[in-house]
Amino acid sequence: xxxxxxxxxxxxxxxxxxxxxxxxxxxxxxxxxxxxxxxxxxxxxxxxxxxxxxxxxxxxxxxxxxxxxxxxxxxxxxxxxxxxxxxxxxxxxxxxxxxxxxxxxxx
Numbered sequence: 178x179x180x181x182x183x184x185x186x187x188x189x190x191x192x193x194x195x196x197x198x199x200x201x202x203x204x205x206x207x208x209x210x211x212x213x214x215x216x217x218x219x220x221x222x223x224x225x226x227x228x229x230x231x232x233x234x235x236x237x238x239x240x241x242x243x244x245x246x247x248x249x250x251x252x253x254x255x256x257x258x259x260x261x262x263x264x265x266x267x268x269x270x271x272x273x274x275x276x277x278x279x280x281x282x283x284x
Contacts, residue, residue, distance in 0.1 A: 203221065203223075203235050205221035205222060205234055206222075206223060207222040207223070207231065209222065215240070215241070216238050216240060216241070217243075218236060218237075218238050219239070220235075221234050221236070221237070222234065
């Protein structure tokens with residue numbers, strides 16, 4: 178039996194739709210995370226070499242419970258990736274903080 182959202186309540190099957198625009202993805206090479214007592218905010222940013230300004234390309238807001246599940250899923254996927262392709266070597270080229278967040282119109 179499916180409800181109005183397409184969820185099969187007998188075996189919890191969920192039909193997920195992915196539009197062509199979303200399927201293209203958005204490149205990000207920096208993420209900044211903030212939280213309150215009720216949510217985590219993850220800003221995905223594109224930082225270009227030699228450019229002093231970076232733009233937030235996408236903001237995702239999740240519950241603390243979902244944030245913890247996301248961390249576990251990322252850990253699991255990284256382990257599978259490294260088992261298939263080798264260890265991910267991190268470069269020491271992370272941006273130095275603090276990074277200021279300008280509001281629209283701020284110089």
